[in-house]
Amino acid sequence: MKKLKALAIFLLISTSAFAQNPSKTTIQGIVQDTFGTELPFAMVMLLNPKDSALIQFAQSSDKGAFSFKNVKNIAYLLKISYVAYLPYQQLLPVSTSEIHDLSPIKIKPITKELLEVVIKTAKAPLSIRGDTIEYNASSFKVPPGSSVEDLLRRLPGIDVDADGNIKAQGKDVKKVYVDGKTFFGSDPKSATKTLDAHTISKVQVFNEKSEQAKLTGVEDGKKEKAMNLELKEEFKKGSFGKLTGAIGTANRWAARGNYNRFNAKEQFSILGFGNNINQTGVNWEDYGEFKGQNTFNNEDNGDFGFSSGPRRFYRMEDDIPFNNFDGRGFTKNGGAGLNYNFDDKKTKLNSSYFFNQTQLNLNQTSRRQTFLKDSSFLSLDTLQQADFRSNHNMSTRFEREFDSTNVLIIKGNLRFSHANSHDIQNQLFAKTMPTNALNLDNQENLKSYRLSSTAIFRHRFKKKGRSLAVSGGYNKSLSDGTEQLFSINRFFQATTFTEQVRQLNTNENTANQLKSSVLFTESLSKKWFWESFYNLSQAQNEVRRQVKNPERNHERIDPLSVFYDNKVLYNRLGSSLRYSHQGVNITSGLAVQQLQLNGSYSIDRNLPLLTAPIQNTYINFSPNVTANIELPNHKYLGFSYGYNVKEPQLSDLQPVPNVNNPAFRAEGNPNLQPERSHQVNLDFNYWNPSNFANFNINVEYQKLDNQIIYAQTIENIDKIGIRTTTRPENRAGGQQISSWFWINYPIIKTKLTVTGNGNLDFSNTPSLVNRIQNETYTNGGDVGMSLNFTPDSKLILSVRGNVRMTNIEYSIQKEQNQKIRNHSIDASVKWNFIPKMYLESNFNYASFQNERFGFNQKIPIWNLSVRRLFMKENKIEMRLAAFDLLNRTLSIRQNGTQNYVIQTTAQTLARYFMLSLTYNMKGHDDKLKKNGMSF
Amino acid sequence: MKKILLNLLFIAPIAINAQQNFEGMVQYLVVQNWAKKLAAVPYISKQQKERVAYMWGSRSEWKAYNNLYFTPTVSKYEASEESAEPNADDNYSWRKELFFMKRDFDKNTMTDAIEHLGKNYLIEDEIQPIEWKIQNDLKEVAGHICMKAVTEDTLKNQKMVAWFAQDIPIKAGPDQFSGLPGMILEVDINDGAATCSPVFPKRRSLFWYPAMAL
The missing domain is CATH 2.60.40.10 (Immunoglobulins)
Known part of the structure; x- marks a missing residue:
């Protein structure tokens, strides 16, 4: 042609x-x-x-x-x-x-067959390419399990005889290709008999030069009929994966691997990691590759309430451990899991299993100063902790869209956990002179499991804007733990003496919750909607805590043992009116909620009640206003007001104290009322799509009506020394304002960007110490600025500075007012200095100050790495990294609240060097990443 | 009307052109897939594109209805009041951007109103000719047998496929697409990065109500 x-x-x-x-x-x-x-x-x-x-x-x-x-x-x-x-x-x-x-x-007319069967009935595109006629095989319906042969029998213009020989337009088909490639030899029947019809998307029939002509290149005029079967996209499989091994000085090591297989409908992945370099879990990138299409889901918790804005995508539950190392101590970590996703647009199924464990060894010292009305005392604390935690987690989510009006979602999560810890703690108490030293040796072993499940059904009525959603859920948890407590208390008084306490605690907790919610939406007009919801939940909790004395034949210590059984019935009915039009969405509504608590307390199961059963009913009205306004030019304004009610925690209601440390005693308060708070939130955000300038500000104000605070009684008790007793009580409550802003502005488009961020917080919190009310005023601010410079694709430079100031003022003991200053400056370089070679360096200089205590610590941390990519497609990466070159790592925290100030210093991983090798099936990225360092 | 059209199609194709004055409205479902759009962006690495496609899957689609009103000589394309994603936002209303595209094929003029990077633009010009290449493929779209035409935008690095009806002699089409011998019923940009297809057979007929909005 x-x-x-x-x-x-x-x-x-x-x-x-x-x-x-x-x-x-x-x-x-x-x-x-x-x-x-x-x-x-x-x-x-x-x-x-x-x-x-x-x-x-x-x-x-x-x-x-x-x-x-x-x-x-x-x-x-x-x-x-x-x-x-x-x-x-x-x-x-x-x-x-x-x-x-x-x-x-x-x-010429199109044969009636082609026109009516192919185009009209099967709605298959017909391509006429020279002498090839092609049609879309997926349009021809054959029963599941049919072979391609069965499919071909249905195609107009094609005949298949009893032996499986194929004829197209009356001529024998000599060759069958699959995706343009020969399929197992030359017998055309081998492909058509073995392949499943559902894997084929297109059938093409064309004339081909004879084998002879192909070999010699000489046109012999003979043409043969040939057929090509094109596979559906989803049967075209893909896979990717990565494997890393790293070894370092000071016995440091790390290993990590993942492998994924997928097609258009299914995704399967496995992931495993292990290390002793304080990476307790996966990072964001690993998580996304592991969870695949299930990384983000609509928010669907089934507890319907006031609508708060546009629906957004949320990350699923924390079923996989993220790297959340808090900077203290040394950890050994391991984890592995698998994930399966199915999605054919109507049905989505995701399920995953993950196991992880962390062994933490912590050495920490802290200095805590507590202020009383006219005095203060100091406690110096050294803690040695060995802590082991492991989790098995299984989760699944199923979503089925029956049609455009009915959707069903079912979710379930099951987790088995085991925790084991051993703490050795030495506490020294002093007023003007040391009073006593307390040595604690506590061991704890806890096994628990938790099941949570939710089902949500949504129906959309024919009338536009009318919809109904119904949900149901069942949660159950069970835990079983033992604690072995041992303490020696030495007193430095006229006559030094020692006091020993031994305790063996067993804790058994069970909780069951059954709940259901309904949400009904009705449109009153095109712009006005009326929404109503109802929530019902019934929970039952059982706590059994038995404290025994191992030195006296494991006799139960009655004042410390408790068995309690609580039932909580929760009802909430709410209704709201909403205006939604052209980017203006305003909702205003009111809800009434009733909370019924029924509890009975005894020393153990089947023993007489300690107090009359506690029966509390709380009724509250809570108004709610939300406004989301989308203004022209990419400006968004949001406002919300809510009145929240938080019921007391069960452990705060129990009448029996919890004493794991003789110097610290936690009491409950059966008469506690729910905490109520007013909350106002205002946010504004703007972005300019032409230069990517971005501005966000958020201000939040909270006023607590009936705050639950932990009143402290600090006494000097014979044979115990300074003892702190806490007891939850309701007080008029404090208030707080917190605000933050974030601004991003390109000075030179795509090359130089300045980012500023900061927050400003004011709060006053009431506290009760020895029945004297103290107000703690905290005002703090944080300002940071960074410059990002990307002169070309091979170099990224950034500098960031951060200043944090916190002033704490007390209404009693004003001389104890604190000024805490933390500053840091951070500089980093990423440089692709020769092809396939990269240098990354990060230097951070942080200082921690507290003038009142003459505390001034400066910590410089410098990390440096060089990596090189090898092989075509950069499948191998080798990296030599130095962590904390200056060997100065130390974890420092400074905190001041209520009536004390605490400074904590902990040892953690310092200087080490590491060599790592990574194989990536798909090849490594050869572009520098703007965000995050890849140490 | 649908019956008539189908009859016309297969039994008496001669009769169809008795109705020379075609006018009406076609509602298109516009589907944008931003994972596929991202795949055409040069400054993002291959690995990042693959990760986005793997993580977002079918959630990377965004759907909307647009209406095309037409007569043999003029057309107007604009956003529909109806939402194509009834399950997405539970009646939450987003601000509508300024958007319409008008064509006058007799005067060869166009008037487009669009919001771009936060600014409103009114574009009045001659209709920009599109260099269509006609292919030999046939397919049925909404009861009409359509022929395939392709074109390429070298500036935006886009490959476009349009299917135009053999039996509707109207030059109009969705978005900026027009200039084919028959009305454009289906468009595909960059292999599914964006597609336009008529909403059918949900409607009683393709032209389901007269061109009042013109």
């Missing part, structure tokens, strides 16, 4: 060279069918013969006649398109006369 075209063009050019052709011509003709009947209103097109570009078009008259008047006299490809006829093509040479009259053009 191509050769023919070329020949024709050559002939046209050569003839035009000899003859004087007119510069303009008129092309005319008549369109007829094969019987000579004129076809009216046919589409007639003049195309460029080289690339089929459309030059001009016309419609034939009711007599089938068409003409293109005074068109440029060049070669054209004439194309005629007519419903139910095959597209007609004819090459028109340069005309020798002013009127180029074409003899009647006869166009």
Whole structure:
């Protein structure tokens, strides 16, 4: 065909060279069918013969006649398109006369079979490419499990005999290709008999040169029918994976690997890691690759309430451990899991299993100063902790969209945990002189499991804007733990003496919760909606704590043992009115909630009650206002007001104290009322899409009506020393304002960006110490600024500075007011200095100050790494990294609240060097990443 | 109307052109897939593109309805009042951007109103010709047999496929697409990065109410 075209063009050019052709011509003709009947209103097109570009078009008259008047006299490809006829093509040479009259053009009808079966019934596109006719096989329905042979039997124009021999348009099909490749030898039947029809998307039938012609390159004129079966996209499999091993000085090591297989509908992944470099979990990138299409989900917790804004995507539950190392101590970590996702747009199924464990060894010292009305005392604390935690986590989520009006979501999560810890703690108490030293040796072992499940069904009524959602949930948890406590208390008084306490505690807790919610939305008009919801939940909790004395035959210590059984019934009914139009969404509503607590307390199961059963009913009304306004030019304004009610925690209601440390005693308060708070939030955000400038500000104000505070009684008790007793009580409550802003502005577009951020917080919190009320005023601010400079794709420089100031003022003991200052400066470089070689360096200089205590610590940390990519596609990466080159790492915290100030210093991983090797099946990224360091 | 059209299609194709004055409205479902759009962006690495496609999957689609009102000589394309994602936002209303595209094929003029990077633009110009290449593929779209045409935008690095109806001699089409011998019923940009297809057979007919909005 191509050769023919070329020949024709050559002939046209050569003839035009000899003859004087007119510069303009008129092309005319008549369109007829094969019987000579004129076809009216046919589409007639003049195309460029080289690339089929459309030059001009016309419609034939009711007599089938068409003409293109005074068109440029060049070669054209004439194309005629007519419903139910095959597209007609004819090459028109340069005309020798002013009127180029074409003899009647006869166009062929599409066989009825092709037209009615392929196009009309199966809605399959039909491609006519030279002599290839192709149609979409997925449109032909065959029962599941059918072979390609069964499918071919249904295709018009194709015959399959009893032996499986295929004929297309009456001729034998000699070859069958799959995705253009030969399928297991030359027998065409092997592919058609073995492949499942559902894996095929397209069937193409075409003429092929004979094997002989292909071999010799000499056209022998013989053509054979061949068939190509194209596989569906989802049966085209993909996979990726990565494997890393690293070894370092000071016995440091790390290993990590993941492997994923996927097709258009399914994703399967496995992930494993282990290290002793304080990486307790996965990072964001690992998480996304592991969870795949289930990384983000709509927020669907089933507890319906006031609508708060547009629905957003949320990350699923914390079923996989993220790297959340808090900077203290040394950890050994391991974890592994697998994940499966299915998604065919109507049905989504995700399930995953993950196991992880962390062994923490911590050495920490802290200095805590506690202020009393006219005195203060100091406690110096050294803690040695060995802590082991492990979790098995299984989670699954199923979503089915039955049709556009009905959706069902079912979620479930099951977790088994084991925790084991051993703390050795030495506490020294002093007023002006040391009073006593307390040595604690506590061991704890806890096994627990937790099941949570939710089902949500949403229905959309025919009436626009009317919808109903119903949810149900069941949660159950069980824990079983033992604690072995041992303490020695030495007193430095006139006569030094020692006091020993031994205790063996067993704790058994169970909790069951059954809940259900309904949400009904009705549209009152195009812009007004009425929403109502109802929540019901019934919870039962059982706590059994038995304290025994191992030195006296494991006799129970009655004042410390408790068994309690609580039932909580929760009802909430709410209704709101919403205005939604053109980016303005305002909701205002009211809810009433009733909370019924029923509790009974005894020393152990089946023993007489210690107090009369506690029965509390709390009824509260809570108003709610939310406004989200989208302004032109990418500005958004949000406002919300809510009145929140938080019921007391059960452990705060128990009448029996919890004493794990003789110097610290936690009491409960059965008369505690729920905490109520007003909360106002205002936020504004702007971004400029042309230069990526961005500005966000958020202010939040909270006022507590009936705050639950922990009143302290600090006494000097014989044989115990300074003892702190806490007891939850309701007080008028404090308030707080917190605000933050974030601004991003490109000084030179894409090259130099400045970012500023900060927050400002004011709060006052009441506290009760020895029945004297103290107000703690804390005001703090944080300002940071960073500059990012990217001169080209091979270099990224950034500098960041941060200043944090916190002032703490007390209403009693004003001389104890604190000023805490933490500053830091951070500089980093990423440089692709020669092809495939990268240098990354990060230097951080932090200082921690507290003038009142003359505390001033400065810590410089410098990390440096060089990496190189190897092999084609950069499949291997080798990296040499130095962590904390200056060997100065130390974890420092400064904190001041209520009536004390605490400074904590902990040892953690300091200088080490590490060599790592990573194999990435898909090759490593050779571009520098703007965010995050890849240490 | 649908029955008539189908009959016209397969039994009496001659009769169809008796109605030379086609006018009406076609509602298109516009689907944008931003994971596929991202795949065409040069400054993002291959690995990051693959990760986005793997993590977002079918959630990377964004759907909307747009209406095309037309007569043989003029057309207007604009956003529909109806939401194509009824389950997404529970009646939450987003601000509508300024958007319409008008074509006058007799005068060869266009008037487009669009909001771009936070600014409103009114573009009045001659209709920009599109270099369509006509292919030999046929397919049925909403009861009409359509022929395939392709074009390329070298500036935006886009490959576009349009399917135009053999039996609707109207030059109009969705978005900025027009200039084919038949009305454009389906468009695909960059292999699914964005697609336009008529909402059918949900409607009683393709032209389900007259072109009042013109």
